[in-house]
Amino acid sequence: MKDDKVSIIGCGNIGLSLLQGLLKESIIAPESITVTKRNIQELAYLGGQGIKLSSDNVAAVKDSSLIVIAVKPYNITEVLEEIRDYLDPQKQVLISVTAGTTLSQIQDVIGKSMPIFRAMPNISASVGRSVSCICHNSDGRRDVERVKSLFDNFGTTMTIDEELMQAATILGACGIAYVLRFIRAMIQGGIQIGFDAKTASAIVNQTVKGAAELLIERKEHPEFEIDKVTTPKGCTIVGLNEMEHNGFSSSLIKGIVASYEKIEK
Numbered sequence: 001m002k003d004d005k006v007s008i009i010g011c012g013n014i015g016l017s018l019l020q021g022l023l024k025e026s027i028i029a030p031e032s033i034t035v036t037k038r039n040i041q042e043l044a045y046l047g048g049q050g051i052k053l054s055s056d057n058v059a060a061v062k063d064s065s066l067i068v069i070a071v072k073p074y075n076i077t078e079v080l081e082e083i084r085d086y087l088d089p090q091k092q093v094l095i096s097v098t099a100g101t102t103l104s105q106i107q108d109v110i111g112k113s114m115p116i117f118r119a120m121p122n123i124s125a126s127v128g129r130s131v132s133c134i135c136h137n138s139d140g141r142r143d144v145e146r147v148k149s150l151f152d153n154f155g156t157t158m159t160i161d162e163e164l165m166q167a168a169t170i171l172g173a174c175g176i177a178y179v180l181r182f183i184r185a186m187i188q189g190g191i192q193i194g195f196d197a198k199t200a201s202a203i204v205n206q207t208v209k210g211a212a213e214l215l216i217e218r219k220e221h222p223e224f225e226i227d228k229v230t231t232p233k234g235c236t237i238v239g240l241n242e243m244e245h246n247g248f249s250s251s252l253i254k255g256i257v258a259s260y261e262k263i264e265k
């Protein structure tokens, strides 16, 4: 993996998060990373770090072994058509983080057998805390560890069946927005009960991080930990029940299902 050269084709929000994750981990030298977008001058501020900045997708592909496509779904066909003649099935791996575009759709456009992966990270890749779900075609079997090593730079990586990629997009990639909105609401509540915004944010951010790490480390169900916090007739259970009366869990579940129905359309 450290000998691989990586290109990120379409360095927008998620492409930049992946780039930042790679630079943070420094397993791959910046000189081995190329990022592209048509308006590449928008990334000029990244110059001087050794990364190659380009608007030439073909040159980027020719110079890489791991090619990450990070464009919007409506741009992926033109990008694949542009690079397909320069893909080397023996040496290269094609990885798409584009939501909704299937392995077979990608295969059809490039018109040749080669290792193809889909991956679904989230923007916390920039700080090495993403969860990335990946799946691959049959040619990709030989490169699973290589691609996992790449995505481990961004956090944790798990292999899933392709039919779950849309669900992974909602729970993992959109999921971070749901959690951030939850955090914002907690901060607003904290301000109303007396903290300034900065202190409220510091308390809430660490509380959310602590709750997640507790579950990750102990591998318990959330309700098991909640039981430890809820004194009979106490303030926690009163607050929790009030939230539930107002549809807290229900609105989250409905939101997740609404997002899923939207992506499945």
Ligand SMILES: NC(=O)c1ccc[n+]([C@@H]2O[C@H](COP(=O)([O-])OP(=O)(O)OC[C@H]3O[C@@H](n4cnc5c(N)ncnc54)[C@H](OP(=O)(O)O)[C@@H]3O)[C@@H](O)[C@H]2O)c1
Binding pocket: 009, 010, 011, 012, 013, 014, 015, 036, 037, 038, 039, 040, 057, 070, 071, 072, 073, 075, 078, 079, 097, 098, 099, 120, 121, 122, 123, 173
């Ligand atoms: N944002 C997330 O949290 C997230 C997470 C996981 C997956 N995804 C998926 O990743 C994809 C990109 O999402 P995004 O939010 O990063 O979108 P975005 O910010 O719009 O980034 C896409 C980038 O692609 C570039 N681009 C478009 N056409 C191109 C071409 N022909 N050659 C090279 N670059 C090109 C655009 O820049 P120019 O216009 O300058 O070319 C743009 O910066 C989507 O399919 C999304 O579903 C997003």
